[in-house]
Amino acid sequence: MHNEIFKEYESKLPMGIINDLKQRVPSNFSQAKLKKVLELACEEYELMKVDAGEAVGLLSAESIGEPGTQMTLNTFHFAGVAEMNVTTGLPRIIEILDCTKSLATPMMEIHLESPYNKGKEIKEFAESIKENRLKHIASEFTVNVAKAAVDVTLSQEKLTALKLTVPSVVKAIESMRGIVVKADGNIVTIKPKGKEEAINEVFKLKDKVKEIYISGVKGITQVLPIKKEEEFIIVTAGSNMKEVLQIEGVDAEKTITNDIIEIAQVLGVEAARQSVINEVKKVIDAQGLNVDLRHIMLVADTMTVTGNIKGLTRYGIVSEKASVLARASFETPLKHIIEASISGETDYLNSVVENVMLNQPVPVGTGLPGLVTKNNKKEEKAKYL
Amino acid sequence: MKKFDITKHSLVPKHAKLSDKEKKQLLEKYNITLNELPKILANDPAIKDLGLKNGDVVKIERISKTAGEYEYYRGVVNA
Numbered sequence: 001m002h003n004e005i006f007k008e009y010e011s012k013l014p015m016g017i018i019n020d021l022k023q024r025v026p027s028n029f030s031q032a033k034l035k036k037v038l039e040l041a042c043e044e045y046e047l048m049k050v051d052a053g054e055a056v057g058l059l060s061a062e063s064i065g066e067p068g069t070q071m072t073l074n075t076f077h078f079a080g081v082a083e084m085n086v087t088t089g090l091p092r093i094i095e096i097l098d099c100t101k102s103l104a105t106p107m108m109e110i111h112l113e114s115p116y117n118k119g120k121e122i123k124e125f126a127e128s129i130k131e132n133r134l135k136h137i138a139s140e141f142t143v144n145v146a147k148a149a150v151d152v153t154l155s156q157e158k159l160t161a162l163k164l165t166v167p168s169v170v171k172a173i174e175s176m177r178g179i180v181v182k183a184d185g186n187i188v189t190i191k192p193k194g195k196e197e198a199i200n201e202v203f204k205l206k207d208k209v210k211e212i213y214i215s216g217v218k219g220i221t222q223v224l225p226i227k228k229e230e231e232f233i234i235v236t237a238g239s240n241m242k243e244v245l246q247i248e249g250v251d252a253e254k255t256i257t258n259d260i261i262e263i264a265q266v267l268g269v270e271a272a273r274q275s276v277i278n279e280v281k282k283v284i285d286a287q288g289l290n291v292d293l294r295h296i297m298l299v300a301d302t303m304t305v306t307g308n309i310k311g312l313t314r315y316g317i318v319s320e321k322a323s324v325l326a327r328a329s330f331e332t333p334l335k336h337i338i339e340a341s342i343s344g345e346t347d348y349l350n351s352v353v354e355n356v357m358l359n360q361p362v363p364v365g366t367g368l369p370g371l372v373t374k375n376n377k378k379e380e381k382a383k384y385l
Numbered sequence: 386m387k388k389f390d391i392t393k394h395s396l397v398p399k400h401a402k403l404s405d406k407e408k409k410q411l412l413e414k415y416n417i418t419l420n421e422l423p424k425i426l427a428n429d430p431a432i433k434d435l436g437l438k439n440g441d442v443v444k445i446e447r448i449s450k451t452a453g454e455y456e457y458y459r460g461v462v463n464a
Contacts, residue, residue, distance in 0.1 A: 268391075
């Protein structure tokens, strides 16, 4: 019976409030009483709504900016056991809101499927995800002057740990151009192709071959299996969402990265918006501060209106502003004014900043509505008759 | 290697196409034109399989901490 009444109010109240009430209202409540409660809830809800014309963006800016002054200015702090850096505090907030392309510390949280999430063979699994270059699996690089070649001694220990064989490593090395590879036991000889056997070429080659990609997921430089709320997950330094999601044994539904641009590319704008909110909230919570979630949601919505994720920079959402003066008031004013005068842009003075600059009432709050009068045509006619 | 359906990811809310009738009702309700809606690119990974084109409207069922569950709309534009 109650459910029907609740259904009536679904258009007037958000689902969150209705679900809250559903849980709290005792089942022996009479229908009349329930209706009264819901009416009251509606009344309160309407009162709490933001008024039309409220300068919500300004409020958000102040509400996020003020706690920002109290955040750590330190870029790094050490999290947990291993030497893994995490960007926190103000530098991280700036990184998120500016939508920086290359993060200082990209990270992933890889959730796992059973049995790995119980901690079984998790170390081996983590190692298999980590990117390995030749320098990681070799114990020695030497330049053989007589043969004009580079001798690489592979570490048997690491080969077995990564389930690699010498032929498979040789194959990976051969992907590099202009070289000849020969294997003898654990020693791989790499020779530059061509007749000239200049010895400085060989020295250059020695540095080059160190970076040859052998196995694992590209971009993941460190792995760290940790226990988080009864479940084992892998935290990584470096991020490669696209490839990690396809790995067998990874719980792709929960796996996340802190690189928002990468999320936008792999999962779409909506996921990117949610991840902006989550990441900003994470920083604010870690600093022991408190900002209403709605402010962050507004910022995240603004960053994603165009369908692409755009940072709060002069190349991002500021460049989308219609008004020339508003754009000029942010950064690089001369550039904007010169470009606008060359292309003959018109400023319609529809928004706030430009009107402040011209000392005019701004279209916010009480400055927003204009006067509306109804022309009573009959009376008007009667006057002239 | 498995193929992961990204619409199942915990960060991706449900996206659905709006019928023409619903689209008209929506624009009338908020007294706006199609251009004033927030946008989503036609090649966005979350709506790739819906086969949408320029001018369609997508309904997004967002889960939110403040409102529980609510609907958001985006107009599809070509990339």
